[in-house]
Amino acid sequence: VEASIPENQRTAWKKYSTQPFTTAEDFEKEVVRHVETTLARSMFNCDETAAYAAASLAFRNRLITEWNRTQQRQTFADGKRVYYLSLEFLMGRALDNAMLNVGLKNVAKEGLADLGFRIEDIIEQEHDAALGNGGLGRLAACFLDSLASLNYPAWGYGLRYRYGIFKQEIVDGYQVEVPDYWLDFNPWEFPRHDVVVDIQFYGEVRKYHDENGKSRAVWEDGELVKATAYDVPIPGFDTAVVNNLRLWSSKAASGEFDFQKFNSGDYESAVADEQRAETISAVLYPNDNLERGKELRLKQQYFWVAASLYDIVRRFKKSKRAWKEFPDQVAIQLNDTHPTLAIVELQRILIDLEGLEWEDAWNIVTKTFGYTNHTVLPEALEKWSVPLFQNLLPRHLQIIYDINLFFLQAVERKFPKERELLARVSIIEESSPKMVRMAYLAIVGSHKVNGVAELHSDLIKTTIFKDFVKIFGADRFTNVTNGITPRRWLHQANPRLSDLIASKTGGLGFLKDLTLLNKLEEFADDKEFKKEWAEIKLANKVRLARHIKDTTGVVVNPHALFDIQVKRIHEYKRQQMNIFGVIHRYITIKSLSPEERKKFAPRVSIFGGKAAPGYWMAKSIIHLINSVGAVVNNDKDVGDLLKVIFIEDYNVSKAEVIIPASDVSEHISTAGTEASGTSNMKFVLNGGLIIGTCDGANIEITREIGEQNIFLFGNLAEDVEDLRHTHTYSTTTLDPSLSAVFSFIRTNAFGPADDFAALIAAVEEHGDYYLVSDDFNSYVQTQELVDQAYKDQEEWVGKCILAVARMGFFTSDRCISEYAESIWNVEPMEPLAHE
Ligand code: GPK
Numbered sequence: 001v002e003a004s005i006p007e008n009q010r011t012a013w014k015k016y017s018t019q020p021f022t023t024a025e026d027f028e029k030e031v032v033r034h035v036e037t038t039l040a041r042s043m044f045n046c047d048e049t050a051a052y053a054a055a056s057l058a059f060r061n062r063l064i065t066e067w068n069r070t071q072q073r074q075t076f077a078d079g080k081r082v083y084y085l086s087l088e089f090l091m092g093r094a095l096d097n098a099m100l101n102v103g104l105k106n107v108a109k110e111g112l113a114d115l116g117f118r119i120e121d122i123i124e125q126e127h128d129a130a131l132g133n134g135g136l137g138r139l140a141a142c143f144l145d146s147l148a149s150l151n152y153p154a155w156g157y158g159l160r161y162r163y164g165i166f167k168q169e170i171v172d173g174y175q176v177e178v179p180d181y182w183l184d185f186n187p188w189e190f191p192r193h194d195v196v197v198d199i200q201f202y203g204e205v206r207k208y209h210d211e212n213g214k215s216r217a218v219w220e221d222g223e224l225v226k227a228t229a230y231d232v233p234i235p236g237f238d239t240a241v242v243n244n245l246r247l248w249s250s251k252a253a254s255g256e257f258d259f260q261k262f263n264s265g266d267y268e269s270a271v272a273d274e275q276r277a278e279t280i281s282a283v284l285y286p287n288d289n290l291e292r293g294k295e296l297r298l299k300q301q302y303f304w305v306a307a308s309l310y311d312i313v314r315r316f317k318k319s320k321r322a323w324k325e326f327p328d329q330v331a332i333q334l335n336d337t338h339p340t341l342a343i344v345e346l347q348r349i350l351i352d353l354e355g356l357e358w359e360d361a362w363n364i365v366t367k368t369f370g371y372t373n374h375t376v377l378p379e380a381l382e383k384w385s386v387p388l389f390q391n392l393l394p395r396h397l398q399i400i401y402d403i404n405l406f407f408l409q410a411v412e413r414k415f416p417k418e419r420e421l422l423a424r425v426s427i428i429e430e431s432s433p434k435m436v437r438m439a440y441l442a443i444v445g446s447h448k449v450n451g452v453a454e455l456h457s458d459l460i461k462t463t464i465f466k467d468f469v470k471i472f473g474a475d476r477f478t479n480v481t482n483g484i485t486p487r488r489w490l491h492q493a494n495p496r497l498s499d500l501i502a503s504k505t506g507g508l509g510f511l512k513d514l515t516l517l518n519k520l521e522e523f524a525d526d527k528e529f530k531k532e533w534a535e536i537k538l539a540n541k542v543r544l545a546r547h548i549k550d551t552t553g554v555v556v557n558p559h560a561l562f563d564i565q566v567k568r569i570h571e572y573k574r575q576q577m578n579i580f581g582v583i584h585r586y587i588t589i590k591s592l593s594p595e596e597r598k599k600f601a602p603r604v605s606i607f608g609g610k611a612a613p614g615y616w617m618a619k620s621i622i623h624l625i626n627s628v629g630a631v632v633n634n635d636k637d638v639g640d641l642l643k644v645i646f647i648e649d650y651n652v653s654k655a656e657v658i659i660p661a662s663d664v665s666e667h668i669s670t671a672g673t674e675a676s677g678t679s680n681m682k683f684v685l686n687g688g689l690i691i692g693t694c695d696g697a698n699i700e701i702t703r704e705i706g707e708q709n710i711f712l713f714g715n716l717a718e719d720v721e722d723l724r725h726t727h728t729y730s731t732t733t734l735d736p737s738l739s740a741v742f743s744f745i746r747t748n749a750f751g752p753a754d755d756f757a758a759l760i761a762a763v764e765e766h767g768d769y770y771l772v773s774d775d776f777n778s779y780v781q782t783q784e785l786v787d788q789a790y791k792d793q794e795e796w797v798g799k800c801i802l803a804v805a806r807m808g809f810f811t812s813d814r815c816i817s818e819y820a821e822s823i824w825n826v827e828p829m830e831p832l833a834h835e
Contacts, residue, residue, distance in 0.1 A: 020062045020835065024110040030058035031115060051117045052095070052125035055108065056187040059098045063233040064190065066102075067242040070832065074153040078319060080328060080826045082147065082154040083312055085342060086335035087304065088137030088284070089144070089158050089245060090165075091129040091232075092488070092652025094188045095122075100492055101149075101235040102834070127182050128651050130164035131247075133288040133610075134568040135678050136374050138652065139452075139812075140335055142678075145485040146816040148236030148243040149512065151828045157308035159300060160189075160230045160247035163283040168610050168649040173626035177286075177613050188232055189247070195229035197307045198253050201299065205395045217352055219395040224253035225277045227307035237487045238512060240832045248307045252277035287612045288568040289380040295392065298384055302393060305342045313349060323356060327367035331824035334371045334446070337382045337438040343369055343445030344396045347403070352395070358402070370823040371442040371449050372480075374675050376456070376464055377572065382438040383429065389436055400436060404428055407444050411471055425467045443468050443476070448823045452482045453676035453697040455717060480819055481700055482676040483812035486511050489682045493656035496536045497687060501804075504529065515808035524801040534797050537663075537687055544661035547654075548606075548645055554633050557640045560602035561790050563691075564683070565666035566650050566658055569611040569618040572673040576759055577772045577779060578607070578666055579625050582644055583741045583750075584780055586632050589641050597641060601787040604643045608650035608658065620759055622646065627750040655682070662688035663796075664711070664786055668779065670770045671695045672717030681810040687800040691782060693775070701810070705803040711789075713782040714775040723774055727767045734764065735776040 002010060021027050034054035035041050041050050074081070099105040109119040132138060140156065147154040166177040203222025207215050232245040252274040279296065280303050316329055334340060343365055350361035375381075389397045404427040415421055427444065429435040443449050443465060451457030457479030461469050469477060491498040491511055502508050504523055510516040523529040541558040548556055565578050582605050589600060607625050611618030629644035647654065659665075665683040667674070667690055674696040684690060684701060691711040692698040702710050715723060726732055734742075742760050746753045763772050790796055808814075820826050 018061070018065045020065050021058070022104070022107070022834075024107045024114065027058060027104070027107055027111040028114055030061070031055055031111065034058060046115075048117065048121050048125050051112065051115070052122045053185060053187060055112065055122055056095050056126070059095060059102075059104075059108075060187050060233070062102065063098060063235055063242050066235070066240045066834070067231075067233045067244065069240065069835075070242050071244070073829070073832065077153070077829060079153060079829070080331060080824070081315075082152055082820070082824050082826055083308070083330065083332045084140065084143060084147070084154060084156045084335065085305070085308060085332060085339035086137070086140040086156065086158055087301070087338040088132030088335075089129075089140050089156060089247075090132030090134075090137035090652055091141045092656070093123065093126040093128055094232075095126050096492055097145075097488060098235055101145075101237045101487060103238060126653075127184075128164075128653050129182065129186075129188070130180060130651055131158065131161050131284055133165060133284070133286065135676070136288075136336060139482060139678060141652075142483065142485040142488070142812040143816060144234045144243065144245060145237070145487060146483075146812040148234045148241050149239060149485075149487070150813055150816055151236065151239055151241050151831060152243075152816065152820060152826060153829060154243055156234070156243075156245040157304070157311075158245065158247050159281050159284075159304050160249040161281060161284045162278075165284055165286055165610065165651075166613070170622070170626060170646060170648050173623050173630065175611055175619055175622050189230045190233075192229040192231055195311070197227045197248075197310045198224045199227055199250075199303050199306045200224055201302070201392055203394065205398060216355075217395060217398065219352070223273075225280060225303060226251045226253040227303060229307075229311070238508075240834045241829075246308070246311065248281065248304055250277055250280035250303060286610070287614075289375055289377050289570060289572075290612060290615070291380055291382045292614075293384060293388075295388055298388065298392060301338055302341050302345075302396075305339050306345055308339075309342055309345050309349065313346075323350065323354065323364060324360070326364045330368055331826060332369050333819065333824070334369060334442055336372060336374050337442050340371070340382075340438045340442045340445070341393075341396065343441060344399050344403070347399055347445075348395060351399075358406075362403075362406075366445055366447050369442075369446040370819075371446040373439065373449060373451055373456075373460055373465075376459055376675070377673065381464070383435040384438065386428065386434040386436060397436075400427060400441065403441070403444060414471065421467060425471065439464070440468075443472070447476070448478055449476055450478045450480045450819075450823065451675065452480065453700060454479055454481060455672070455694075455699055456675040456696060459672060459717070478822060480815055480822075481697060481809075482678050482681070483810050483815035484678055484681045484685070485812050486514050486685065488656070489659070490685055493682075494536075494540065494660040494686050496539065497533075497660065500529075500532055500536060512813070513808075514811035514813065517805050517808050520801055520805035524798045524805065530794070530797045530801065533687065533801060534793065537661075537797075537800075540660040540686075541663075544606075544657055547657055548647070551648060552645060554629075554643060554645060556604045556643045556645065557602060560604050560640060560643070561663045561787070562604050562606060562661055563664045563666065563786075564606045564608075564658060564662040564688075565668075566606070566608035566647070566655065567677075567679055569609045569615075569621055571617055571621075571762070571770050572669055574668050574670065574770055574772060575607060575609070575621050575625070576762075577668060577770075577776065578605070579621065579628060579644075580738060580741045580772070580776065581780055581783060582628060582632075582642070583744060584737050585642060585783075586628070586635075586638070587740060587744055589638055590635075597637075600641050601790060602640045602642070603787075604645060606645045606647060606658070608647035608654065610650065617758060617762070620756060624750065624756050624759060627755070631750055655679070659683055659688075660686045662686070663790065664689050664691055666690075667692035667695070667698055668714070668775075669693055669695045670720060670775075671715055672720050673770075681807070684803050685807050685810070687804055689786075689796075689799060689803065691786060697810075701807075704809050705806045709799045709803045711782050711786055713778040715771060715778075720771065723771055724767065724769065732768075732773070735773045737780055738763070738773050738776045 031054040034057045164180045167180050169176045227248040230247045234243040350356040427440045451460050505519040545558045632644050659682050667680040676696040693714040
């Protein structure tokens with residue numbers, strides 16, 4: 001590569017090549033230079049915002065030098081790359097993460113102190129990058145961290161939304177959504193104005209015949225939108241590897257359309273076109289586990305998929321290899337069905353633009369893609385109406401019909417007698433209007449389909465994708481249990497615990513090999529160690545108590561048991577059951593004598609999470625939680641025995657404060673509904689215990705840490721269907737304690753009962769789909785066991801230590817290694833040290 005550049009030029013480039021800083025002194029120099037030049041400020045008006053900006057620019061420049069080295073090395077190695085396509089990347093803050101991953105946080109701390117700043121205050125200045133809804137988006141972010149830390153040649157591809165997930169405000173107990181305009185100042189991205197792709201929409205398909213009489217489909221006319229790349233550097237931990245997250249931003253293409261309009265004096269409509277094009281990447285859809293079939297969403301999906309594939313194909317073509325080698329160079333992972341159009345787009349590129357035969361192209365396509373399913377909830381499975389598709393992507397619809405035709409023909413050959421099977425597995429649902437079933441398309445077009453925890457992977461094989469197991473064989477389906485990055489979720493969020501663990505396990509090695517945590521087992525009985533452990537937990541609770549005081553005005557006792565449920569608000573996650581349990585506790589406290597109250601275990605019930613703006617039931621749950629808090633927190637009879645807190649605007653950076661402060665966290669979904677859950681892993685890793693159902697990854701967590709160290713309750717997934725049946729076809733009696741809770745709500749104890757009528761009716765009248773009543777007694781009893789257990793602090797802390805010691809399995813590093821081996825067939829590269 002270098003030989004193409006003349007010797008003298010090479011020397012000049014090398015001589016002046018940027019050297020990444022490593023000392024506090026060089027870091028300070030960089031910061032001051034950015035304050036004085038890039039930001040045009042000075043010592044006299046450098047506030048914390050400016051110090052944050054300058055520190056970030058210093059680190060970003062450091063990252064980009066190593067980004068260049070990494071990319072050059074990967075290009076030179078010319079091996080297989082992984083592309084992770086995700087509509088969501090819930091990255092959170094970048095500065096703290098960058099400092100820790102490159103191992104220079106102490107250097108930065110010293111440098112900033114010299115300049116008159118506390119590093120904690122500077123880190124706090126950063127606005128979260130919140131391009132995601134919940135677990136699915138945060139998983140993608142953890143995966144990027146692991147891919148870089150393990151040294152895999154990997155790129156993420158996503159959309160550069162102008163507005164991330166909305167900011168949640170609580171006004172009079174209700175959720176109010178405020179737009180999250182986060183791009184005002186974002187030092188973590190590099191616009192690549194030279195990496196632009198034109199993306200086509202609408203138009204029509206015409207058939208042409210070439211000189212050999214072969215017919216070719218050509219997609220013509222319609223409108224063009226321009227995709228511009230923005231690159232976000234992703235530093236690995238304890239390596240010089242910096243991978244790339246490429247986000248696409250939309251703009252009107254300056255093609256003939258607007259030219260004509262400008263020339264004919266139609267300025268306004270030209271500007272309107274521009275605005276319309278920019279709308280594509282304007283906003284993240286705020287739904288979690290729900291699809292609503294909006295045209296703009298399909299536009300987003302195609303825009304992003306087409307730009308990404310163009311980029312991937314262009315990179316492959318530079319290698320001048322034969323097309324059949326494409327799957328040896330490229331592995332594309334589909335994060336849920338959102339990028340399923342990539343399957344169709346690659347087939348289109350190969351047959352329409354590159355002239356391959358259908359069979360050869362399809363072979364390449366299916367070897368390239370893997371599909372991850374994240375939910376079995378029917379309302380979350382994507383379907384697009386055929387007329388909408390026909391209008392927006394006419395050629396893609398034709399190709400989908402062909403994919404379906406060949407697929408159904410093969411099914412018919414294999415199972416000639418099963419007519420209904422064809423209708424059941426058809427990619428096109430024969431409804432009116434007809435619908436394209438994206439999950440079926442993703443299965444047919446991928447060589448591997450995986451679920452995200454064992455139970456979930458079993459469930460998809462026996463329920464929603466059962467027929468496909470029969471057709472393709474069980475080998476196409478596999479499990480990769482989710483994981484989390486211990487760098488962010490232990491080292492960054494809980495530095496004191498991380499240090500304590502390091503002191504007993506031989507340094508920070510556990511952050512790269514989490515199984516080393518098992519060395520902690522021998523300290524589970526160590527008095528001194530337990531004391532330090534408990535002190536750290538208390539300090540983390542004090543930190544959260546301070547946040548609660550600052551944001552809600554409520555004073556909570558850090559010595560009370562902190563019981564936390566933070567996640568998206570959803571009926572299947574059952575925050576309603578939690579708050580009903582809290583009300584039950586309140587009724588109990590009120591019924592006690594002053595003497596009895598003295599023996600009662602004090603508790604702080606903490607909630608956090610966003611409701612989708614159109615999800616009325618979820619919003620009622622938030623309202624109930626806040627209404628209960630308003631009464632309970634001001635009841636003199638109760639005092640410190642019970643506090644109910646709703647933390648506004650739960651996001652990644654708040655999770656970093658909340659998770660280390662839990663004694664118990666709640667993962668209480670109706671069995672069989674939560675695919676995996678990942679915050680369960682984060683809470684246990686931070687020395688909190690879990691109260692949970694036998695659902696998702698809770699089951700595997702229990703297997704790893706031991707059932708003495710977790711509080712499980714409730715019905716099992718295998719019984720859920722029968723129980724629902726009972727509700728529908730006979731009169732079931734409500735659990736008596738739950739009945740009492742409902743009666744209490746009906747006394748208007750928490751404000752007008754009408755406000756909460758729908759929550760009660762869902763249980764009493766509409767079949768209790770999520771089995772709140774069936775599980776309530778078991779839930780309440782298990783909460784009592786939690787109270788009992790917490791009283792014996794010695795034993796409690798021992799449980800926490802044992803649990804942490806056994807959490808090694810749940811690192812996203814293990815997860816990524818499994819994907820690499822069983823789905824992508826890629827090897828990590830040799831380690832790369834900082835220069
Ligand atoms: C699943 F289908 C979806 C979705 O739309 N959004 C989302 O966050 C979650 N998920 C699951 O609900 C979790 O159980 C799981 O841990 C997470 O995806 C990551 O796999």
